[in-house]
Amino acid sequence: MGKTLTYKLLEQNCLSGKILAGEEICLKVNQTLTQDTTGTMVYLQLLALDIKTIQTDLSVAYIDHNLLQTGFENADDHAFIQSVAKKYGIVYSKAGGGICHQVHLERFARPSTVLLGSDSHTPSAGGIGALAIGCGGLDVAIAMAKGFYFMKVPKVYQIKLTGKPHSYINGKDIILKILKHLTVQGGISYILEYCGDGIQYLSVTDRATITNMGAECGATSSIFPSDEQTLHFLKRQNRSEHYIALTADEDAIYDQTLSIDLTNLVSQIAQPHMPDLVNDVQSLVGLKIDQVAIGSCTNSSYSDMMKVARILKNKQVAPNVSLVISPGSANILRLMSENGALSTLLAAGARILESACGPCIGMGQAPKTDAISLRTFNRNFKGRSGTMSAQVYLVSPETAAYSAIMGVLSDPVDLKLDLTIEQPDSYGQVDSYFIMPQEDQSYSPIEMGPNIKPLPKISALSNQISGKILLKGPDNVTTDDIVPSHAKLLPYRSNIPFLASYCLSTIDPEFATRAIDNQGGLIVAGENYGQGSSREHAALVPAYLKIKAVIAKSYARIHRSNLINMCILPFVFIDHEDYNQLSLDDDLVIEDLMIHLESDQIFTVKNITQGKQFKLSLNLSERELAIIKQAGYLNFIKHFELDHA
Numbered sequence: 001m002g003k004t005l006t007y008k009l010l011e012q013n014c015l016s017g018k019i020l021a022g023e024e025i026c027l028k029v030n031q032t033l034t035q036d037t038t039g040t041m042v043y044l045q046l047l048a049l050d051i052k053t054i055q056t057d058l059s060v061a062y063i064d065h066n067l068l069q070t071g072f073e074n075a076d077d078h079a080f081i082q083s084v085a086k087k088y089g090i091v092y093s094k095a096g097g098g099i100c101h102q103v104h105l106e107r108f109a110r111p112s113t114v115l116l117g118s119d120s121h122t123p124s125a126g127g128i129g130a131l132a133i134g135c136g137g138l139d140v141a142i143a144m145a146k147g148f149y150f151m152k153v154p155k156v157y158q159i160k161l162t163g164k165p166h167s168y169i170n171g172k173d174i175i176l177k178i179l180k181h182l183t184v185q186g187g188i189s190y191i192l193e194y195c196g197d198g199i200q201y202l203s204v205t206d207r208a209t210i211t212n213m214g215a216e217c218g219a220t221s222s223i224f225p226s227d228e229q230t231l232h233f234l235k236r237q238n239r240s241e242h243y244i245a246l247t248a249d250e251d252a253i254y255d256q257t258l259s260i261d262l263t264n265l266v267s268q269i270a271q272p273h274m275p276d277l278v279n280d281v282q283s284l285v286g287l288k289i290d291q292v293a294i295g296s297c298t299n300s301s302y303s304d305m306m307k308v309a310r311i312l313k314n315k316q317v318a319p320n321v322s323l324v325i326s327p328g329s330a331n332i333l334r335l336m337s338e339n340g341a342l343s344t345l346l347a348a349g350a351r352i353l354e355s356a357c358g359p360c361i362g363m364g365q366a367p368k369t370d371a372i373s374l375r376t377f378n379r380n381f382k383g384r385s386g387t388m389s390a391q392v393y394l395v396s397p398e399t400a401a402y403s404a405i406m407g408v409l410s411d412p413v414d415l416k417l418d419l420t421i422e423q424p425d426s427y428g429q430v431d432s433y434f435i436m437p438q439e440d441q442s443y444s445p446i447e448m449g450p451n452i453k454p455l456p457k458i459s460a461l462s463n464q465i466s467g468k469i470l471l472k473g474p475d476n477v478t479t480d481d482i483v484p485s486h487a488k489l490l491p492y493r494s495n496i497p498f499l500a501s502y503c504l505s506t507i508d509p510e511f512a513t514r515a516i517d518n519q520g521g522l523i524v525a526g527e528n529y530g531q532g533s534s535r536e537h538a539a540l541v542p543a544y545l546k547i548k549a550v551i552a553k554s555y556a557r558i559h560r561s562n563l564i565n566m567c568i569l570p571f572v573f574i575d576h577e578d579y580n581q582l583s584l585d586d587d588l589v590i591e592d593l594m595i596h597l598e599s600d601q602i603f604t605v606k607n608i609t610q611g612k613q614f615k616l617s618l619n620l621s622e623r624e625l626a627i628i629k630q631a632g633y634l635n636f637i638k639h640f641e642l643d644h645a
Contacts, residue, residue, distance in 0.1 A: 002249025004156045005223060006191045009131045009246075013114045015148055016643060021155045021255070022189075024621045026642060029143040030113040031058045035100045037065040037361070037485075038118040038535055040077050040494040042137040043084040044455050046144055048634060052442060053089065055147030058108060060091040062100035064356045066490050068363050073491035076449025080494075082435065083447040088144070089437035097433030098329030098355040101125070101297035105208055106237055106329060106427070111226035111244045116143045120215045120534040120558060121297050121378065127208030128233065129226030129246045134215060136536040136562040142637050150623060154220045157182075157190040158254035161198030163263030167419040168412040170307075170396035171202065171209030172299055172376065174260065176268035179216055180278035181258055184476060185528045187217030188557060190255070194224045195248060198262040203423075204233035205301035212298045213378045216275040218531065218556055236427050267411050270394035273382040274476065281399055287409040288320070290371040292400050295326025295353070296360040299376035302332050304397045306421045309341035311401040311412070317349035318407030324365050326353040331430045348405075362386040362486035374400050374409065379532065381478050383506055386486045452494040456544045458567045458632040465548050465569070465590040467521035470514050471504055472584050475526035479559060481506045482530065482538035493537060496544050503541045512545065520546025524582055527552075530559025539566040549590070551605075551616060553579060564624050565633035571603065571616040578614040586610060597625060 003011075010019050010027070017025030034042045039061055061081050066074040078095065085092040097103060100117070101124035109115060111129030115122060118137040125132035133151070143149050159178060178192075192214045194207070202210075207224045214222030224230075226246035234240045267281035294300075294308055305327055317323045325345060327333040333355055336342040345352060359365035360377040366386030367373045373385060373392045380392040395403070398412040398419060412419075473481075483489075484502055492498045504511040504523075515521060523542065529552035530538060539562035542550075549569040553576050563570045573579055587608040596603050601618040620628065623636075630636040 001253055002251035004193055004252045004254060005225060005246055005248040006156045006193050009112060010153065012112065013131070019153055021153050023153050024150055024623065025153055026148050026150050027114055029056055029116050029147055029149050031108065031115045032056055032140050032143050033060045033062060033100055033104055033115065033117040033119070033122065034140060035062045035065050035119050036077055036081060037490060037493045038137045039081050040452060041536060041540070042118050042141050043081055045138050045141040045634060046084065046088070047446065048455060049141060049145045049638065051145045054144040056144055058091065059144050060093060060104065060108060061085045062093040062103065063095040064099045065361055065363065066493070067095050067354060067356045068487055071491065072449060073451040076451055077494055079447045080449065080452055083444060085435070086441045087444045087446065089441065091437065092435040094433045094435065095356070096330060096354060098331070099297045099300060099357055101212065102300055102328030105204070106331065107429070110242045111230060111246050116140055116149050118534060120532065121212045123214055123221045124208045124212040124297060126211035126221055126223040127204050129224060129230055131221060131223060133221050134534045135558055136534055136565060138536060138565045138633050139561065142633070146637070148642060151220070154189055154191045155255035157187065157192045158257040159192050159194050160196040160257060160259040161194060161262055162196045162259065163198050163261050164201050165198070165262040165265055168267070168398050168415065169262065169265055170299070170398055171206035172396040173265060173268045174262065175210045175213040176270055176278045176394065177260055177265060178258065179213070179270070179276040182217045183276045184216055184274060184531060185218050187214060187219030190219050192217065192219045192222040193248065193254070194222070199224060200229065201262070202229065203303060204229055205303055209298050213275070216378060218528065220557060236423060236425065238426060238429065267396060267399050267413065269399065270380060272380055272391045272393065275378065275380060275394055281395065281409065281411045284409050285411055287372060289374055289403055289407065289409060290320065290322070291367045291373040292321055292323045292404040293359045293365060293373065293375045293377070294397050294400050295328065296357065296377040298378045299397050300326055300328030300332070302335060302427065303421045305332060305336055306341055307419045308397050308401040309344045310417065310419060311398065311415065312348035312350065312405065313344050315348055315405045317404050320407050321404050323350045323404040324353050324359065325350050326358050327355050330355050330433055331427060334430055335424070335427065359385065361490065363490060364487060374403055376400050381480050381532065384480050384485065451492065453497060456496050456540055458543060460631040461548065461567065461593060461628065463592065463594050465593060467588065468518050469524050469582060469584055469586045469588065470518065470521040471508055471511055471523050472582060473507055473523065473525035473529070476528050476531055477507065477525050478532035479530055479535050479538040480532055483535060483541050485533065496537070496540050499537060500541050500544050503545060515545040515547065520548060522588055523547060523550045524579065525550065525552040526579060527554050529555050531556040534558045536562040536565070539563045539568060543568055564620070564627055567628055567632040569618065569628065571618060574615040574617055581612065581614070582607070597628065
C-alpha cells in the first residue's frame with residue numbers, strides 16, 4: 001500500500017510512537033518561528049526552562065504584529081524578544097522586515113522539514129513542501145529547548161485539484177471553495193494534502209495562500225508536493241540547493257477525498273462573520289463597500305501585489321472607498337519600488353502600509369461604524385477588525401482591487417485582463433532587517449520592561465472540581481472571543497493580569513467580574529471551542545482567573561493542547577443534549593477526579609442547582625495526564641526525558 005506525503009514526512013521525522021491515526025507521536029523539530037504577540041510568552045517560558053542552547057537547526061523571532069507604538073509597551077516587548085534571541089542564537093527579524101509567514105517562505109522554509117510556529121497560520125510553509133504546524137507558545141519554547149514536539153497522528157484528507165484555472169482566479173478563491181465544502185470544523189484531526197493535475201498551475205505563493213487558510217478548516221496542517229514549481233521558486237530566491245522532490249505514492253490511500261475542478265472555478269467571497277460562509281462573488285455583485293484592505297500573511301506575495309498594480313494601472317480608487325495595501329515583505333516592497341508598481345498604486349490613490357500584519361489583527365485601519373470592508377485576509381470574526389458593527393468579507397486581491405475602483409463589489413472576470421504575472425529571474429533579497437546569531441552570546445543580559453509581567457503560577461488540581469457555570473457559550477467560540485485582539489489590547493500581551501479584565505468580553509462583558517467574585521468556576525461551550533488563533537493567552541488568562549475546566553462538545557486542536565498545558569481540563573459532553581440542559585450560574589461538582597483520571601476518564605457531574613447528573617469524558621494521553629498531574633507542561637517538561645525506543 002502506497003504512502004501519503006504526510007505519512008512519509010511523519011515517518012522521516014518521528015522520534016517515538018507509531019504512525020497510526022489517533023496515536024500520539026514525538027516529532028523532531030527542525031525549525032521554529034514566533035511573532036511578537038505570542039513571542040513574549042514563548043520567550044518567558046524558554047527562560048523558565050533554563051537551557052544553555054537551543055536544539056533546532058533554525059529558530060526565527062519575527063516582529064510583525066504589534067508595530068503601532070503609541071506607548072512604550074510594544075517597543076519594550078520587541079527589545080525583550082531581541083535580547084532573548086541574542087542570548088540563544090535565534091534569528092531576529094526586525095519590525096518592517098515583513099510578515100513572518102511570507103518572509104519565512106521566501107528565506108528559510110524548506111521541503112521535508114518540520115516547522116513549528118506559535119501562530120496558527122504556520123502551515124503557509126506547506127506550500128513549499130514543509131510539514132508546518134501551528135501550536136501554542138509553550139510547545140514552541142519546548143521545541144527550541146528540547147528539539148521535539150508531541151502530536152496525535154492526524155488522518156489525511158486528499159484535496160484533488162484538476163484543470164487549469166483562469167488567470168483571475170487566486171489561491172484565495174480555491175481555499176474559500178474548499179472552506180465552503182469542509183466548513184470551519186471539517187479539517188479537525190486531518191492534514192489536508194493536495195494533489196492532481198491542477199497543482200502544476202499553482203505557484204508556491206498561491207499554494208501558501210491555500211495552506212495558510214487550511215487553519216480555518218481546523219486542519220492540523222496542509223501540504224503540497226515539492227515539484228517544478230517549488231524548484232522555480234527556490235531558484236528565484238537564490239536557494240535552489242534547498243530543493244528536494246517530494247510527492248505521495250501513486251497508490252496512496254487517503255481517509256477522505258475532495259475534488260475541485262479549477263477550470264470552472266469562479267471568484268469566491270466569505271460573508272460575515274465566518275470564513276466558511278462562502279458564495280460566488282457574482283451572487284453579491286453591486287454591494288456598496290467602504291473599505292478595501294489588501295495584504296496579510298494570506299495574500300501579500302509579489303504576484304498578488306503585481307496583479308493588484310496591473311488592475312489599478314491608470315485607474316483611481318472610488319471616492320467612497322479607502323484602499324490600504326500591505327506588501328508581505330521588505331523585499332517585495334523593494335521590488336515594487338524598483339519596477340514601478342509602487343508608483344502605480346500611489347497614483348491610483350492607495351494607502352501603502354508597513355510590511356506587517358496590521359489590519360488583519362486589528363492593529364489599525366478599523367472600519368467606520370457599520371462599514372462594509374473587503375479584505376484579502378484569512379479571518380472575518382465579528383469585531384476582529386476593531387469595529388464590532390463592521391461587516392467584513394474575505395476575497396482575493398483581484399476581487400478586492402477591482403472592487404476598490406468600482407466602489408461596489410465587482411467580479412474580476414469582467415476586467416478582460418490577462419493577470420498572468422511574469423516573475424523576475426531573481427527576487428533578490430533584503431538582509432538589513434535580520435539580526436543574525438553571533439557566536440556564544442549566552443552571557444547577554446535580558447531586557448525586560450515594566451509591562452512584562454511574570455508567568456502566571458499554575459496550581460495543581462484537587463480531587464474535586466466545583467464551581468458555577470460562568471459562561472454558556474455557543475458553537476465556534478474563537479480565541480478572539482476569549483482574549484480579544486485589537487490595537488487597544490495587543491500591547492498588553494505580556495501582561496496577563498491586565499488582559500484578564502477582558503476575558504470573553506465579546507460574548508459576556510461581565511465574565512471576568514463573575515470569575516473574580518466566585519474565585520473561579522467553569523466554562524461551558526458548544527462545538528469547536530477555541531477556534532482561530534493559536535494564542536495561548538486564551539488558556540493563560542482563564543488559568544489566571546482560576547478556571548479549572550471547560551466543558552464543550554468539541555475543541556479546536558491548538559486550544560485543547562493549550563488548555564492542557566495550563567492545567568485546565570478540556571471535558572467533552574458524552575451526550576450533546578446535556579449542553580441544552582445547563583444554565584448560567586448552575587453549581588456543578590465533579591468528585592473523585594484523580595480516581596477517574598487514572599482509570600476510565602469518564603466523570604459524573606452533579607448539577608447541584610438542578611438536582612441532576614450527566615457524564616463527561618476527557619481522552620487524555622499518558623503524557624497529557626502526566627502534565628495535568630504535575631500542574632502544567634512547564635513543570636512536566638523540566639523532568640522529562642524522551643524515550644527513543
